Amino acid sequence: MKTPAPITLENEHVRLLPLSEDQASEFLHIGRDDDIWTYLVPKPFRIVEDARAWIAGMLQRCAEAGDVPFAVYDKTSGQLAGSSSFLEVRVAHGGLEIGFTWYGKDFRRTHVNSATKLALFSHAFDDLGANRVQLQTDARNVRSQDAIARLGATREGVLRKHKAYPNGYVRDSVMFSVTSDDWPDVRVRLQGFLA
Numbered sequence: 001m002k003t004p005a006p007i008t009l010e011n012e013h014v015r016l017l018p019l020s021e022d023q024a025s026e027f028l029h030i031g032r033d034d035d036i037w038t039y040l041v042p043k044p045f046r047i048v049e050d051a052r053a054w055i056a057g058m059l060q061r062c063a064e065a066g067d068v069p070f071a072v073y074d075k076t077s078g079q080l081a082g083s084s085s086f087l088e089v090r091v092a093h094g095g096l097e098i099g100f101t102w103y104g105k106d107f108r109r110t111h112v113n114s115a116t117k118l119a120l121f122s123h124a125f126d127d128l129g130a131n132r133v134q135l136q137t138d139a140r141n142v143r144s145q146d147a148i149a150r151l152g153a154t155r156e157g158v159l160r161k162h163k164a165y166p167n168g169y170v171r172d173s174v175m176f177s178v179t180s181d182d183w184p185d186v187r188v189r190l191q192g193f194l195a
Contacts, residue, residue, distance in 0.1 A: 001091050001093075001094040001095070001128050001131070002091070002128045002129060003066070003089065004068045004086045004089060004096065004124070004128055005068065006018035006019075006062070006069075006070075009070070009120070010119065011119050012075065012194075013074070013075055013076070013111050013112070013194060014073060014074060014075060014112060014115040015073045015075060016084070016116065017070065017071045017073065018068075018070065019055060019058055019062075021055055023080065024048050024052045024055055026071075027045065027051040027054070027080065027083075028045045028047070028048045028051040030080060030081070030082065030103075030104030030105075030106075031044065031045035031104070032044055032046065033104065033105050035105070036102050036104075037102075038141075039137070039138040039140060039141045039144070041166065042054050061087075065087075066089045067085055067087050068085060068086040069083060069085040070120075071083055072084055072103070072112065072116050074112050076111075079106075080104070081103050081106075081107035081112045081116075082103030082104055082112070083100065084098060084099075084100065084116050085100045085101070086098065086120070086124070087099045093131070093132075094129065094131030094180075095132040095134065096130060096132075096133060096134075097136065098133055101116070111194055113147060114190050117151055118187070118190040118194065121183065121186065122187070125180055125183045130180065131179060131180050132177055132179050132180070133179075134175060135148050135175075135176045135177070135178075136173045136174060136176065137173065137174055138171050138173065139172035139174050140171070145174055148176045149176070152182065152190075153177060153186070154176060154178070155174065155175075156175045156177055157174075158174055158175070159173045159174075159175055
């Protein structure tokens, strides 16, 4: 598998740009909603410095761990919708994770998530040559589990006591995957949602 890099990805519905400090004020606008951060480590954005700090942390992960974070723009409105990333890149094994996905409230339960996943899966399988793309979510986050299952990903199980949060909470994570064998059917499913 090739190593993912911060490039622009797009289809007719969304444009994914590499995450940049220049996007901080846009992220502040959509990241103020407390509901976004219920199952994620950061706190809601209150001032632009909060958004800048989150972006800096994501870019640090990019430099240190090879993560590739994206800003997701909805082409219909032209607005920033949220963010998603390639994480846990394992080039030698042909695997990576799509994660740290969140959207502003106006873009939840819209075409944006399906279109974003279509762009990310297409790049992972068709361009990078991935064997497996995994997705995980907090076991408490039923909405996210339902959204991942709706994509056509296979629920593989629960990783117990998987991640420790700064506030002391230790979460169980529900793991899903799409393999290169699954990808043709998942692609048709996502394209069907967007038709």
